[in-house]
Amino acid sequence: MAGLIGSNVSLSIFDAEGSAFSADKLRQHAFVPDIDADVMRMGWVGLGELLDYSNFDLAVPTGGFVGFSYRLDVRKPASAVLKLKLAEAIQAEEEKKGGHLSKARRKELREEITDSLTKKADFVPALIDCLWDLEHNQLFIASVSGKVLESVLEFFKKTFDVEPISIAPESDMPQVLMKVHQSEDLHLAGYSLLAMGSANLINNESEEKSQVTVQNDTKAVAAAIEDGLLPSKLHIQATSEEDENLQLDFVLGADLTVNKLKLPKPEKGAEHDAVFLVNADLCARVSNLVRALGKWN
Numbered sequence: 001m002a003g004l005i006g007s008n009v010s011l012s013i014f015d016a017e018g019s020a021f022s023a024d025k026l027r028q029h030a031f032v033p034d035i036d037a038d039v040m041r042m043g044w045v046g047l048g049e050l051l052d053y054s055n056f057d058l059a060v061p062t063g064g065f066v067g068f069s070y071r072l073d074v075r076k077p078a079s080a081v082l083k084l085k086l087a088e089a090i091q092a093e094e095e096k097k098g099g100h101l102s103k104a105r106r107k108e109l110r111e112e113i114t115d116s117l118t119k120k121a122d123f124v125p126a127l128i129d130c131l132w133d134l135e136h137n138q139l140f141i142a143s144v145s146g147k148v149l150e151s152v153l154e155f156f157k158k159t160f161d162v163e164p165i166s167i168a169p170e171s172d173m174p175q176v177l178m179k180v181h182q183s184e185d186l187h188l189a190g191y192s193l194l195a196m197g198s199a200n201l202i203n204n205e206s207e208e209k210s211q212v213t214v215q216n217d218t219k220a221v222a223a224a225i226e227d228g229l230l231p232s233k234l235h236i237q238a239t240s241e242e243d244e245n246l247q248l249d250f251v252l253g254a255d256l257t258v259n260k261l262k263l264p265k266p267e268k269g270a271e272h273d274a275v276f277l278v279n280a281d282l283c284a285r286v287s288n289l290v291r292a293l294g295k296w297n
Helices: 023-028 079-097 103-120 146-160 173-182 218-226 272-295
Strands: 008-015 040-046 065-075 123-133 138-141 186-188 191-202 211-214 230-240 247-253 258-262
Touching: 008 272, 023 146, 040 123, 040 146, 065 146, 065 272, 079 103, 123 146, 123 272, 138 146, 138 272, 173 191, 173 218, 173 230, 173 272, 186 272, 191 218, 191 247, 211 218, 218 230, 247 272, 258 272
Parallel strands: none
Antiparallel strands: 008 138, 008 258, 040 065, 065 123, 123 138, 186 191, 191 211, 191 230, 230 247, 247 258
């Protein structure tokens, strides 16, 4: 399972005033399953729960955190069906007219068929988990997709009348990630950091922005850096200097987004809220480290 109560998660981190949270506002903007919508429908549900439109068990401040999910249902016709129907329509019209259709007419047909199939298609649901650290005024959204984040943030603002602000680096992050990779004994924000040998690297000086992806090969990353490439994403493992059993394992992007954050496997029979608190604390710890890296020179 992915998401904030799953096995791993991607995170975008925002500053958001915790005092703006209201369970009543959350319920007022809850997902409505039978709403009449042509293309999409949206609203809040319980964290990780497609069908929880009212309980919101984890939307009661627990350990300073609240959790809930944004459900977005979109009608989208299958591409194979769209391709077939368009080909049939083009063939039928060309046979009738005795000649090839213009690009403009083909575009019109595609739009007409897409619209027709969309209205008949089933809704496909998606859940985007949200974790709000009310005490430290930060919001975590379990996605790094610009289009997804735009939809969630717009609805978040509509619900709570607060606009989250994305955290941004104050340092040259490709250079920072390079230094993390090259450092053998790096200590920051109470953690010992180690680069794990996986990275996406780009040529910042090239107009074509060429990219190289390396998996689990520290020497290959080092060679790419020597060739002038810089990391745009880097797999990092951070071990707490207070508790060596506490490790943060994630991929950090140059834009301070977090990918593939490993969450601990829940113990058998563990309560839902207990798993939530463990993972929420881990997300907050990662945020503190990411913010420190974003300021590090």
